[in-house]
Amino acid sequence: MQERLKRLDVILGIHPESPYQVMEKALKRAPKDIISDLIDSGLKGRGGAGFLTGLKWKFAAAAEGDEKFVVCNADEGEPGTFKDREILTIVPKKVLAGMGICAYVTGAKKGYIYLRGEYKYLVPHLEREIAEFHKNCFKLELDFNVEVFLGSGAYVCGEETALLNSMEGFRGEPRNKPPFPTNNGYLGKPTVVNNVETLVSAQVVSRIGVEEFKKLGIQDSHGSKLFSVSGDTPRPGIYDLEFGLSLDEFVREFGDGDTKAVQVGGASGFCVPRKKFQSTTIGFPGGLTGDSLPTGGSMMIFNSSRSMYNVLRNYLDFFEEESCGQCTPCRIGCQQLKVGIEAVKRGDKDPEYLQQLLKLTDTMKITAKCGLGQSVANSFSSIVDNFREEMIY
Numbered sequence: 001m002q003e004r005l006k007r008l009d010v011i012l013g014i015h016p017e018s019p020y021q022v023m024e025k026a027l028k029r030a031p032k033d034i035i036s037d038l039i040d041s042g043l044k045g046r047g048g049a050g051f052l053t054g055l056k057w058k059f060a061a062a063a064e065g066d067e068k069f070v071v072c073n074a075d076e077g078e079p080g081t082f083k084d085r086e087i088l089t090i091v092p093k094k095v096l097a098g099m100g101i102c103a104y105v106t107g108a109k110k111g112y113i114y115l116r117g118e119y120k121y122l123v124p125h126l127e128r129e130i131a132e133f134h135k136n137c138f139k140l141e142l143d144f145n146v147e148v149f150l151g152s153g154a155y156v157c158g159e160e161t162a163l164l165n166s167m168e169g170f171r172g173e174p175r176n177k178p179p180f181p182t183n184n185g186y187l188g189k190p191t192v193v194n195n196v197e198t199l200v201s202a203q204v205v206s207r208i209g210v211e212e213f214k215k216l217g218i219q220d221s222h223g224s225k226l227f228s229v230s231g232d233t234p235r236p237g238i239y240d241l242e243f244g245l246s247l248d249e250f251v252r253e254f255g256d257g258d259t260k261a262v263q264v265g266g267a268s269g270f271c272v273p274r275k276k277f278q279s280t281t282i283g284f285p286g287g288l289t290g291d292s293l294p295t296g297g298s299m300m301i302f303n304s305s306r307s308m309y310n311v312l313r314n315y316l317d318f319f320e321e322e323s324c325g326q327c328t329p330c331r332i333g334c335q336q337l338k339v340g341i342e343a344v345k346r347g348d349k350d351p352e353y354l355q356q357l358l359k360l361t362d363t364m365k366i367t368a369k370c371g372l373g374q375s376v377a378n379s380f381s382s383i384v385d386n387f388r389e390e391m392i393y
């Protein structure tokens with residue numbers, strides 16, 4: 001087995017030092033040292049955007065505000081992603097310890113776990129864990145209180161500013177950025193919004209230290225990553241692997257021997273065809289070799305029995321349904337892309353029409369207000385460019 005395919009237990013494993021011992025150790029250090037360690041570790045957000053976590057905490061710590069907040073983003077709406085659910089089920093203490101360390105560093109006294117509506121069944125489990133966490137905070141003299149906030153099933157509410165709007169009782173619509181939540185977040189106060197896995201990874205940096213953390217992964221993509229593997233695979237599930245593995249290695253391990261494409265990063269990610277498996281590395285752009293593709297965790301495998309036209313049409317259905325409708329490029333664009341590929345497939349439009357649709361996705365990338373509309377281009381262009389023959393009549 002290739003080195004980078006070795007199963008790790010960094011995120012979901014149980015370790016001799018408990019998460020609350022790790023938190024206790026962190027709370028004895030100066031907040032600025034924790035921040036500089038996090039920055040040195042190169043930890044990037046696991047929610048998809050890949051922003052440096054240490055920098056985010058630093059901005060929130062430096063921001064002026066009579067109140068500050070830590071929000072754990074557990075909306076997990078990206079198609080093909082199901083790892084945050086597992087983290088919250090198996091190692092909620094690690095998430096809470098990560099939130100506690102963040103609260104200590106930034107001065108936040110209140111935290112929320114924004115939980116995907118479909119994960120409602122986890123609420124009693126999380127509330128028990130939070131009660132125990134509060135006892136530990138009391139013991140460590142950390143004035144920090146956490147609550148669960150239940151979402152209502154909108155994909156766009158995973159976008160951090162739509163999430164904050166929904167918490168404030170407004171429509172779940174993304175806000176203009178800047179200002180960013182670290183300065184102007186929940187109730188207009190400085191707020192750190194971090195993905196579930198990011199908070200665990202921040203806690204991991206405190207537990208194992210910067211040097212050990214950096215031994216995992218590659219340049220610009222340090223640490224391990226939980227992958228949600230689904231689709232045409234004999235082994236669907238959640239795997240803790242090192243960043244930097246090639247898609248070729250991944251497919252040899254998880255494919256069914258007939259893999260024709262892998263969708264990296266869910267519907268808003270990129271579709272990689274077989275001929276590019278070898279040159280594609282899983283990691284944030286800037287990695288060592290070939291094309292680096294990041295993923296929030298979703299890895300969907302398709303074998304040759306799958307129609308990539310149907311795959312793309314499904315994604316467009318999803319985007320059309322989930323667009324909040326606030327801005328025209330996304331509201332109309334998603335719909336027109338779907339109508340457009342249907343027309344080409346029926347033969348009502350020439351194959352050249354696909355070029356116009358690709359131009360439309362370019363426009364959406366530049367003009368849509370949030371990541372939902374901006375990222376439609378990723379799956380659209382990677383599927384149309386690589387599987388053009390499947391798109392036409």
Ligand SMILES: Cc1cc2nc3c(=O)[nH]c(=O)nc-3n(C[C@H](O)[C@H](O)[C@H](O)COP(=O)(O)O)c2cc1C
Binds near residue numbers: 157371
């Ligand atoms: C449409 C959309 C949906 C998103 N859904 C999620 C989500 O479910 N979970 C998540 O952590 N980040 C999600 N994000 C990214 C968040 O906006 C934000 O970047 C992330 O929570 C920051 O945390 P991190 O720095 O720890 O990655 C989404 C972004 C967009 C545009």
Ligand code: SF4
Binds near residue numbers: 331
């Ligand atoms: S890009 Fe789409 S989801 Fe985002 S604000 Fe515009 S309409 Fe809403």
